[in-house]
Amino acid sequence: MSRVRVTAPRSAALPPRDSREAAQDSEVGQVFVRSLIRSQLRLALVVAAGFLLILGAFPLLLGVVPGLRETRIAGIPFDWLLLGAGIYPLTGLSAWLYIRTAARNEARYRDLAKDQ
Amino acid sequence: MRRGTGTWRRTSDGAMNPGVAIAALAVVSVATAVIGFYGLRISRTTGDFYVASRTVRPWWNASAIGGEYLSAASFLGVAGLILLSGTDALWFPVGYTAGYLMLLLFVAAPLRRSGAYTIPDFTEARLDSRAVRKVTSLVVVLVGWLYIVPQLHGAALTIRITTGLPSWVGSVAVVIVVCLTVVAGGMRSITFVQAFQYWLKLTALAVPILFIVFVLAGNGTPALSPPAVNPTNLAPAGVYQNVSLLVALLFGTLGLPHVLVRFYTNPDGHSARRTTLIVLGLLSVFYLFPTAYGLVGRMFAPGLARANQADAMVLLLPAELVGGAAGDLLSAFVVAGAFAAFLSTTSGLVVSLAGVISQDVLGAGVGGFRLAAVISIVVPLAFASMTDSLALAGSVGLVFAFTASTVCPVLLLGIWWRGLTDAGAIAGMLTGGVLCGGAMIAGAVAGAANLAPWLAQPAAWTVPAAFAVMVVVSRATVRRVPKTMSRVMTRLHTPERPLATER
Numbered sequence: 001m002s003r004v005r006v007t008a009p010r011s012a013a014l015p016p017r018d019s020r021e022a023a024q025d026s027e028v029g030q031v032f033v034r035s036l037i038r039s040q041l042r043l044a045l046v047v048a049a050g051f052l053l054i055l056g057a058f059p060l061l062l063g064v065v066p067g068l069r070e071t072r073i074a075g076i077p078f079d080w081l082l083l084g085a086g087i088y089p090l091t092g093l094s095a096w097l098y099i100r101t102a103a104r105n106e107a108r109y110r111d112l113a114k115d116q
Numbered sequence: 117m118r119r120g121t122g123t124w125r126r127t128s129d130g131a132m133n134p135g136v137a138i139a140a141l142a143v144v145s146v147a148t149a150v151i152g153f154y155g156l157r158i159s160r161t162t163g164d165f166y167v168a169s170r171t172v173r174p175w176w177n178a179s180a181i182g183g184e185y186l187s188a189a190s191f192l193g194v195a196g197l198i199l200l201s202g203t204d205a206l207w208f209p210v211g212y213t214a215g216y217l218m219l220l221l222f223v224a225a226p227l228r229r230s231g232a233y234t235i236p237d238f239t240e241a242r243l244d245s246r247a248v249r250k251v252t253s254l255v256v257v258l259v260g261w262l263y264i265v266p267q268l269h270g271a272a273l274t275i276r277i278t279t280g281l282p283s284w285v286g287s288v289a290v291v292i293v294v295c296l297t298v299v300a301g302g303m304r305s306i307t308f309v310q311a312f313q314y315w316l317k318l319t320a321l322a323v324p325i326l327f328i329v330f331v332l333a334g335n336g337t338p339a340l341s342p343p344a345v346n347p348t349n350l351a352p353a354g355v356y357q358n359v360s361l362l363v364a365l366l367f368g369t370l371g372l373p374h375v376l377v378r379f380y381t382n383p384d385g386h387s388a389r390r391t392t393l394i395v396l397g398l399l400s401v402f403y404l405f406p407t408a409y410g411l412v413g414r415m416f417a418p419g420l421a422r423a424n425q426a427d428a429m430v431l432l433l434p435a436e437l438v439g440g441a442a443g444d445l446l447s448a449f450v451v452a453g454a455f456a457a458f459l460s461t462t463s464g465l466v467v468s469l470a471g472v473i474s475q476d477v478l479g480a481g482v483g484g485f486r487l488a489a490v491i492s493i494v495v496p497l498a499f500a501s502m503t504d505s506l507a508l509a510g511s512v513g514l515v516f517a518f519t520a521s522t523v524c525p526v527l528l529l530g531i532w533w534r535g536l537t538d539a540g541a542i543a544g545m546l547t548g549g550v551l552c553g554g555a556m557i558a559g560a561v562a563g564a565a566n567l568a569p570w571l572a573q574p575a576a577w578t579v580p581a582a583f584a585v586m587v588v589v590s591r592a593t594v595r596r597v598p599k600t601m602s603r604v605m606t607r608l609h610t611p612e613r614p615l616a617t618e619r
Contacts, residue, residue, distance in 0.1 A: 033609065106610075
């Protein structure tokens with residue numbers, strides 16, 4: 001069994017530069033990068049806002065629709081079912097949509113960078 | 117201090133057999149140690165020691181993240197809080213899960229692509245400043261210590277309730293097992309241990325509650341009280357408190373040091389995202405069970421909410437509702453799962469803290485790492501033995517508020533905003549830390565009962581304050597934007613080579 005000595009902070013975490021950065025030193029390359037970052041940020045904000053809106057709508061729904069709290073499905077009160085189980089599929093769906101679109105944004109960026 | 121008073125033990129036939137609990141505890145500790153040592157034999161290089169060489173598959177990695185994340189608060193605290201406050205407390209599991217969605221949206225892939233090992237590494241590389249590194253390290257160590265304390269409280273509570281031994285035995289047992297595994301194995305072995313512990317925790321919660329529900333349904337036992345009825349006289353939480361709690365949980369997850377370090381074990385940014393998706397699935401399945409415990413407890417054993425037993429509800433429910441040998445067996449299962457929760461979260465935190473402490477304070481070497489590991493667990497042990505356990509889910513919620521006010525702004529702005537400067541980052545982290553820390557201290561001094569809501573749940577104002585200070589100070593010090601910024605941003609956001617990502 002060999003032990004390895006870790007002798008310094010990992011400040012060398014960012015190695016000098018790799019090929020994907022070298023390709024982006026040009027003005028045009030930076031424009032592509034900026035547009036990629038913007039579209040990824042917009043996507044993240046849209047998914048987060050949508051998720052939070054629906055999340056906020058759940059208790060609102062329970063408060064507004066009369067009798068919904070007392071409704072029971074298989075013996076379990078509806079408000080417990082909605083908050084205790086109903087939110088999880090929503091999280092999964094948001095995550096899945098985000099991953100798909102984020103990968104698509106990256107593919108588009110890669111095509112642009114390759115053409116350059 | 118409420119310790120050692122007889123009120124903890126059930127007076128009915130619900131008392132648990134202490135031998136069973138001790139056996140369960142021993143089995144989990146030995147299994148953890150064995151898997152740790154097995155991992156040690158295949159962990160060879162520096163990369164192995166720190167981040168498992170980035171070769172861990174998404175399913176393993178996701179299980180490990182789940183194992184590390186599901187702490188005493190999730191295993192015991194959530195169900196206890198649901199028993200106490202009903203649907204209000206359902207925001208806890210929702211927030212714990214949705215925090216991972218935020219992590220996925222804003223942090224997962226860029227952080228992986230940064231190539232840094234720890235949060236201080238990331239901030240130093242992004243802002244090109246040693247001073248930022250120091251402040252981040254300080255904050256990360258504080259967060260870790262604050263987070264370990266409730267784990268040790270949970271262990272103390274479990275031991276006291278299930279065996280009748282003095283509570284310090286529980287904390288010390290966790291400290292010893294964690295020290296052994298962490299000092300010996302590093303990250304690789306921890307990955308296996310954590311993955312194993314997710315599945316252990318899930319089974320240990322799921323099997324007893326399913327059994328209980330079948331028994332109750334089979335006997336046609338009538339519910340003692342409807343779930344909407346509050347078993348204690350506690351006032352329900354207001355809208356402000358629920359919103360503030362959600363802010364803390366959603367944005368606190370982003371900054372947990374032991375969670376972030378796991379993202380470096382993914383081979384690339386895309387797989388970091390896929391791992392997070394699997395984690396979301398695993399957490400969603402897990403949290404159904406504490407919710408079920410809370411609901412069953414409310415309907416069939418509301419008595420557990422009195423006499424300060426809420427946090428122990430998961431441990432007591434099988435004996436209370438099933439009883440006999442079957443009840444003992446199910447209790448043993450739950451105790452095993454609870455200890456898996458304390459051990460996995462604590463060891464994850466200790467690994468990440470030891471990394472930070474050994475690099476920034478002690479410097480150099482595996483010896484330094486070991487000493488740092490011991491320091492990072494002995495300090496919270498001392499703190500835990502001096503304080504008494506509050507509601508577990510509540511105290512972990514406060515830690516999330518602290519991370520959300522310190523680490524989260526620097527990560528989010530660092531990843532998405534070109535204008536962040538080192539001065540802005542430091543000012544923002546200090547502001548958030550002082551405000552949120554102050555609220556926590558005020559809360560500890562004043563006592564939970566007579567605390568204003570804005571002090572009890574500070575995240576709703578401390579998080580925006582930290583963001584605001586960070587932005588304003590960065591704006592005022594525009595000339596300090598590092599020259600490397602453009603290159604680092606490119607690295608954070610551009611995909612790795614096509615071959616690595618298209619799988």
